[in-house]
Amino acid sequence: MNVNGIILAGGHSSRMGRDKALLELAGRPVLVRLIERVGHLIGNEGCLAVACGSLERAERYKRVFLEVQPPGVRSAEDILWVPDRYAGEGPLAGLHAALCALPEGYAFTAACDMPFLSASLYGRQLAAAAGSVADAVHAPGQPLHALYHSRVSIKLAELLERDERRFMAALRQLRTEMVEPCGEQEHRAFMNMNTPGDYERVISELM
Numbered sequence: 295m296n297v298n299g300i301i302l303a304g305g306h307s308s309r310m311g312r313d314k315a316l317l318e319l320a321g322r323p324v325l326v327r328l329i330e331r332v333g334h335l336i337g338n339e340g341c342l343a344v345a346c347g348s349l350e351r352a353e354r355y356k357r358v359f360l361e362v363q364p365p366g367v368r369s370a371e372d373i374l375w376v377p378d379r380y381a382g383e384g385p386l387a388g389l390h391a392a393l394c395a396l397p398e399g400y401a402f403t404a405a406c407d408m409p410f411l412s413a414s415l416y417g418r419q420l421a422a423a424a425g426s427v428a429d430a431v432h433a434p435g436q437p438l439h440a441l442y443h444s445r446v447s448i449k450l451a452e453l454l455e456r457d458e459r460r461f462m463a464a465l466r467q468l469r470t471e472m473v474e475p476c477g478e479q480e481h482r483a484f485m486n487m488n489t490p491g492d493y494e495r496v497i498s499e500l501m
């Protein structure tokens with residue numbers, strides 16, 4: 295099955311106090327690391343979108359990516375740097391914008407503040423999506439590191455029009471398949487960085 299990729303990166307990072315997408319992990323901005331990893335999971339057939347929030351941010355992130363341009367990773371021109379259509383409305387608006395920009399089908403959706411992806415969990419999520427009619431495949435209580443079908447964009451627009459911004463509330467309105475993470479490595483995929491303390495913890499995980 296052909297799968298596209300989304301990285302949500304348009305947040306305010308107010309709890310962190312600086313842009314989470316540009317935090318350095320192992321010498322590289324976390325956004326670049328995720329572009330590489332999501333790109334690797336979805337393979338060359340999949341399209342990759344970075345939901346940047348605004349056009350200004352889209353240009354900044356593209357510049358950062360061009361400065362690093364890791365070898366063996368798709369080029370900046372092959373990535374969709376997408377601004378939100380519902381500006382300032384949170385991650386659901388980022389998902390909406392990216393799903394509207396990508397070709398039809400499932401999109402694996404990651405966040406720039408969740409640096410540890412799990413290939414095994416992704417593989418099981420993909421298996422659950424194959425041949426199913428699910429709009430979304432996710433872990434219990436976890437809306438990200440999940441698959442969303444492009445048809446969801448219509449429902450998301452309706453919700454955003456009604457000022458519903460809560461990810462879990464949106465999931466309750468969709469047909470979903472649940473995949474339980476198993477083992478330490480799969481659970482680690484949900485470790486996220488909201489505060490400077492979280493960032494320190496992620497760095498120590500990498501050592």
Ligand SMILES: Nc1nc2c(ncn2[C@@H]2O[C@H](COP(=O)(O)OP(=O)(O)OP(=O)(O)O)[C@@H](O)[C@H]2O)c(=O)[nH]1
Nearest residue numbers: 302303304305306307308309345384385388405406
């Ligand atoms: N495209 C887009 N992404 C967003 C938006 N808000 C949050 N995100 C992304 O969604 C993920 C989760 O974000 P949160 O931690 O809920 O919010 P945040 O704004 O990044 O951080 P805080 O300001 O501390 O709440 C991160 O990857 C954010 O970059 C938005 O309005 N648009």
